Amino acid sequence: xxxxxxxxxxxxxxxxxxRYQTPMYEVSTGVLLKDESQSVDNLVKKVALGKNASFIxxxxxxxxxxxxxxxxxxxxxxxxxxxxxxxxxTIIDPIQSAPFQLILLRPDTVLSSKLAYSFENGELVxxxxxxPYDRTVNLGGNYVIIRKKNNQTDAKVYGDTNxxxxxxxxxxxxxxxxxxxxxxxxxxxxxxxxxxxTHDKKLSIIKxxxxxxxxxx
Numbered sequence: 001x002x003x004x005x006x007x008x009x010x011x012x013x014x015x016x017x018x019r020y021q022t023p024m025y026e027v028s029t030g031v032l033l034k035d036e037s038q039s040v041d042n043l044v045k046k047v048a049l050g051k052n053a054s055f056i057x058x059x060x061x062x063x064x065x066x067x068x069x070x071x072x073x074x075x076x077x078x079x080x081x082x083x084x085x086x087x088x089x090t091i092i093d094p095i096q097s098a099p100f101q102l103i104l105l106r107p108d109t110v111l112s113s114k115l116a117y118s119f120e121n122g123e124l125v126x127x128x129x130x131x132p133y134d135r136t137v138n139l140g141g142n143y144v145i146i147r148k149k150n151n152q153t154d155a156k157v158y159g160d161t162n163x164x165x166x167x168x169x170x171x172x173x174x175x176x177x178x179x180x181x182x183x184x185x186x187x188x189x190x191x192x193x194x195x196x197x198t199h200d201k202k203l204s205i206i207k208x209x210x211x212x213x214x215x216x217x
Contacts, residue, residue, distance in 0.1 A: 020088050028209040033059050056199050060206060068185065069192045077102070078187040080111050083178040092180070094214050100124055101147040105136065108184055113140030115179045122148070126179065142181050 008117075033056065044052055062068065080095040084176045095102050096204065099119055104110060117126040124131045124146060129148050131137055 022091070024211055024213060025215045026209060026211050028207060031063075031193055031206045033204040033206065039170050050057060056204060056206065060197060060199060063206065063208075064192070065196060066193075068153040069195075070188045073184060073187040073191045074107050076191065077104065078191055079104060079182055079184060081180040081182070082168065083114070083180055085176045085178075089125055092213070094212075095179075098107060098212050099149060101149055102179075103145040104132070105143040105145065110183055112186075113142070113181045115140050115181075117177050117179055119177070139179065140181055 077095050080092045082095060082098055084091045084093065115127050117124060119125075126139060131139075133146055133148055136143055136145060194211050196209045197206055197212075198209075
């Protein structure tokens with residue numbers, strides 16, 4: 001009975017652990033580098049003699065540089081995240097997992113903020129305000145455009161961004177979702193930490209590995 005009880009307890013604990021463990025996704029790729037100023041024969045000789053290290057190191061510095069990481073953060077829209085409050089833990093997901101699309105109009109000057117929101121029947125309500133689609137709105141000091149998913153038409157910007165008005169819809173229901181805005185510097189650091197770079201000094205190949213909590217990210 002003791003062994004059976006211990007086995008059942010172990011299975012129960014394992015199930016709870018797996019249930020609330022944050023899944024991690026990993027993808028990797030290789031980048032083949034070629035120095036256009038050199039012929040193929042010279043490259044082969046360099047690799048054979050192990051003299052290709054300096055060229056690879058220089059390219060590694062460029063790829064891991066601030067400008068590349070900042071561009072990746074902007075392209076991934078990493079400055080906006082979604083927070084979901086659960087009974088046991090809080091989950092942070094990228095904005096790509098949201099049922100709507102959010103476009104930052106001024107990514108270089110994003111102000112850090114956290115705004116509660118709800119999304120029901122195709123309507124987005126942020127901090128008690130109903131947010132219209134395809135219009136410039138101010139969320140926490142950040143000018144954005146909200147679009148429906150799978151909407152192929154271009155978003156239209158209306159009016160002056162310094163005078164934005166939206167319809168107000170009061171709601172007393174406590175939201176478990178929040179929009180988190182963070183600065184470009186914070187997003188850039190987060191993207192850089194999710195990437196790892198390795199290379200073989202004898203080969204002109206850099207391996208890039210990315211880790212994320214959301215498969216769409």
